[in-house]
Amino acid sequence: xxxxxxxxxxxxxxxxxxxxxxxxxxxxxxxxxxxxxxxxxxxxxxxxxxxxxxxxxxxxxxxxxxxxxxxxxxxxxxxxxxxxxxxxxxxxxxxxxxxxxxxxxxxxxxxxxxxxxxxxxxxxxxxxxxxxxxxxxxxxxxxxxxxxxxxxxxxxxxxxxxxxxxxxxxxxxxxxxxxxxxxxxxxxxxxxxxxxxxxxxxxxxxxxxxxxxxxxxxxxxxxxxxxxxxxxxxxxxxxxxxxxxxxxxxxxxxxxxxxxxxxxxxxxxxxxxxxxxxxxxxxxxxxxxx
Numbered sequence: 360x361x362x363x364x365x366x367x368x369x370x371x372x373x374x375x376x377x378x379x380x381x382x383x384x385x386x387x388x389x390x391x392x393x394x395x396x397x398x399x400x401x402x403x404x405x406x407x408x409x410x411x412x413x414x415x416x417x418x419x420x421x422x423x424x425x426x427x428x429x430x431x432x433x434x435x436x437x438x439x440x441x442x443x444x445x446x447x448x449x450x451x452x453x454x455x456x457x458x459x460x461x462x463x464x465x466x467x468x469x470x471x472x473x474x475x476x477x478x479x480x481x482x483x484x485x486x487x488x489x490x491x492x493x494x495x496x497x498x499x500x501x502x503x504x505x506x507x508x509x510x511x512x513x514x515x516x517x518x519x520x521x522x523x524x525x526x527x528x529x530x531x532x533x534x535x536x537x538x539x540x541x542x543x544x545x546x547x548x549x550x551x552x553x554x555x556x557x558x559x560x561x562x563x564x565x566x567x568x569x570x571x572x573x574x575x576x577x578x579x580x581x582x583x584x585x586x587x588x589x590x591x592x593x594x595x596x597x598x599x600x601x602x603x604x605x606x607x608x609x610x611x612x613x614x615x616x617x618x619x620x621x622x623x624x625x626x627x628x629x630x631x632x633x634x635x636x637x638x639x640x641x642x643x644x645x646x647x648x649x
Contacts, residue, residue: 405627408620408623408624408627409620409624411616411617411620412617412620412621412623412624413624414617415617419617420621420624423617423618423621423622424621424622424625426618427598428597428598428601428606429603429606429618429621429622431597431598431601432597432601432602432603432605432606432622433603433622433625433626435514435517435600435601435602435603436582436583436602436603436604436626437583437629439514439517439518439521439582439602440521440579440582440583441579442518443518443521443522443525443578443579443582444525444575444578444579444582446518446522447522447525447526447528447529447575447578448529448571448574448575448578450526450529451526451528451529451530451532451533451574452529452533452567452571454473454530455529455530455533455534455537456533456537456559458470458473458530458534459534459537459538460537473526473527473530473531474527474531476523476524476525476526476527477527480587481520481524481585481586481587481588482587482588482591484520484523484524484587484588485520485587485588485589485590485591485592486591488510488511488516488519488520488523488588488591488592489511489591489592492510492511492516492519493511494509494511494512499511510592511592511594512592512593512594512596512600513593513594513599513600514599514600516592516593516594516600517589517592517593517600517602519592520585520588520589520592521582521585521588521589523588524581524582524585524588525577525578525581525582528574528575528577528578528581529571529574529575529578530574531574532570532571532573532574532577533567533570533571533574535570536566536567536570537563537567540563540566544562545558545562545563548561548562569640569641569643569644570644572640573637573640573641573644576633576634576636576637576640577633577637579633580629580630580633580634580637583603583604583626583629583630584604584626584630585602585604586604586605586608589602589604589605590604590605590608593605595609603622603625603626604626606622607619607622607623607626610622
């Protein structure tokens, strides 16, 4: 009976690769480049606006902001943006729901068209609306003659332009959440006899609240500073259809730089406050997901 002799090879020594930390100057260089770009492209221009608007003191700043024409332009900007936000919040949520939950011919094309307002110049938006609803056009003339309703060169034209420009914000904020949403609870509620609206209101909508609020606030912030489409459709009529952005342009052309800077400061402050709220909502959403 033969015996098999097993020989064991000596264990090979494995050399672990030595991790070398990146050079500190590389990390510092990246940070310095990013912060320098942030400072020169954002902080310095904002600081210049605030310095210019306050150079005559708070009293003169307040006088420029509360000037009847400036104040009317700010109020018009705020309420038209608010109306637009309400409409786009409802219709944007509905559009996102349809794009996610239903299948139909042309769905891919419609999904692409949603982003079109972000791609085309806003001046083109204004021209399109004037061509469609202008007082010399068939539809615009009919609305004016039959219903006494003017769209172009009036606040409704401003709202319509803002609706077109900011529509993608709510859709793209809600759509990813609907895609990732687990439908188990919805199916269970439907099995127990809950109707579609009840399921949406009690189960789906609470999950959509934070992204919906973020999209709505981003739409509002974007609308405050809109200029290209508004300058065409609004008509720039003081105390009637002149928005804050168009007022700033008029003050620059009139060489009233203080008035332009003062109103710009108010617009920046409102928009920045909304962006801070959006950031807080997004952080809260990430915390809830964890």
